[in-house]
Amino acid sequence: MGHTVSSQRMRVDYVLNELKSFGQAMCREDRRVYERMLKEPLKHVGAVSYASSLDVWAFVLLSILLEQEKRIRKLEEQCDPSTHAGERPCRPG
Numbered sequence: 001m002g003h004t005v006s007s008q009r010m011r012v013d014y015v016l017n018e019l020k021s022f023g024q025a026m027c028r029e030d031r032r033v034y035e036r037m038l039k040e041p042l043k044h045v046g047a048v049s050y051a052s053s054l055d056v057w058a059f060v061l062l063s064i065l066l067e068q069e070k071r072i073r074k075l076e077e078q079c080d081p082s083t084h085a086g087e088r089p090c091r092p093g
Contacts, residue, residue, distance in 0.1 A: 011054075012042070012056055040063050
């Protein structure tokens, strides 16, 4: 079992290393955001290993999307006046 987990981790690392070269062509600000995004899949290596698929890149992308969705929901909760009584709701722009 340990062998399967490490090989999936190696596949995730391989995909992330390939994606890093894309970030090298970006401007500094975009590169910082991009590099932070590429750290997100490491939070879900266990789930990727459990899925045990050759399409690791799809799980890498889904992990990034999942973490972004969590951030969006957290911001939405902060902006919802019904969940934060007495606080001003967020306003666009």
